[in-house]
Amino acid sequence: xxxxxxxxxxxxxxxxxxxxxxxxxxxxxxxxxxxxxxxxxxxxxxxxxxxxxxxxxxxxxxxxxxxxxxxxxxxxxxxxxxxxxxxxxxxxxxxxxxxxxxxxxxxxxxx
Amino acid sequence: xxxxxxxxxxxxxxxxxxxxxxxxxxxxxxxxxxxxxxxxxxxxxxxxxxxxxxxxxxxxxxxxxxxxxxxxxxxxxxxxxxxxxxxxxxxxxxxxxxxxxxxxxxxxxxxxxxxxxxxx
Numbered sequence: 186x187x188x189x190x191x192x193x194x195x196x197x198x199x200x201x202x203x204x205x206x207x208x209x210x211x212x213x214x215x216x217x218x219x220x221x222x223x224x225x226x227x228x229x230x231x232x233x234x235x236x237x238x239x240x241x242x243x244x245x246x247x248x249x250x251x252x253x254x255x256x257x258x259x260x261x262x263x264x265x266x267x268x269x270x271x272x273x274x275x276x277x278x279x280x281x282x283x284x285x286x287x288x289x290x291x292x293x294x295x296x
Numbered sequence: 297x298x299x300x301x302x303x304x305x306x307x308x309x310x311x312x313x314x315x316x317x318x319x320x321x322x323x324x325x326x327x328x329x330x331x332x333x334x335x336x337x338x339x340x341x342x343x344x345x346x347x348x349x350x351x352x353x354x355x356x357x358x359x360x361x362x363x364x365x366x367x368x369x370x371x372x373x374x375x376x377x378x379x380x381x382x383x384x385x386x387x388x389x390x391x392x393x394x395x396x397x398x399x400x401x402x403x404x405x406x407x408x409x410x411x412x413x414x415x416x
Binding site for chain 1: 333335341342343344345347348356357358359360392399400401402403404406407408409
C-alpha cells in the first residue's frame with residue numbers, strides 16, 4: 186500500500202494529452218515539493234519533474250507538473266508511443282514517519 | 297555526468313543479511329551537498345524509500361525498516377552501503393541507489409538497480 190495515491194492506469198491516443206494525478210495529505214504533498222519519475226520497462230526511474238513543476242535539462246516541455254493543496258498532477262501532451270511507461274510521483278513526508286514516499290505508479294498506455 | 301552503480305549478491309538466504317554497495321563516479325560524496333539514498337522496488341510494484349546518508353554519516357531510515365537497516369558511507373572509496381538483516385522473501389526486490397540535493401528534494405540521479413532474491 187503506497188503512501189501517495191495514483192490511478193493504476195491511464196491511456197490515450199498518440200498526439201493526445203493525458204494527466205496523472207497524485208494524492209496525498211498535508212504532511213507530505215501538502216507541505217513538500219512533488220517530483221515525477223518515468224520508468225521505462227526494465228530500466229531505472231528517470232526524473233521528469235522536480236519542485237512541483239520544474240523540468241531537468243533534456244526533458245521536453247510536453248511534460249509538465251502542477252500542485253494544488255494535497256494533490257499534484259503530471260500532464261503529458263503530444264503523446265508518443267515512446268511515452269509508454271510507468272509514472273511515479275514522489276515527495277517527502279514530515280513528522281514521526283519522516284522520509285521519502287512514492288505513489289504506487291501509473292501505467293501509461295499509448296493506444 | 298554522475299553515475300551510480302549498485303553491486304552485491306543476487307541471492308540471499310532467509311534470515312541472513314543483505315549487503316549492497318553503491319559506487320559513485322562523476323561526483324565526490326565527501327564534497328557534501330547531496331544525500332545518498334537506497335530505494336527498492338518489489339517485483340511489479342511501486343517504489344519504497346529505505347533511507348539516506350550524508351557524507352558526514354548522518355542517516356535517516358524508513359520508519360518501517362529502521363530496526364533492520366544500516367546505511368554507511370566510505371568516502372575513501374566514494375561508496376555507500378546498505379545492510380538489511382533478518383531478510384525474508386518480502387525483501388526480494390530491485391534495489392536502487394539515488395541522489396538528492398536535500399532530503400526532501402527529487403532524486404536526480406539513479407543507479408541501474410540490482411535484483412536481490414531472498415530464497416533458500
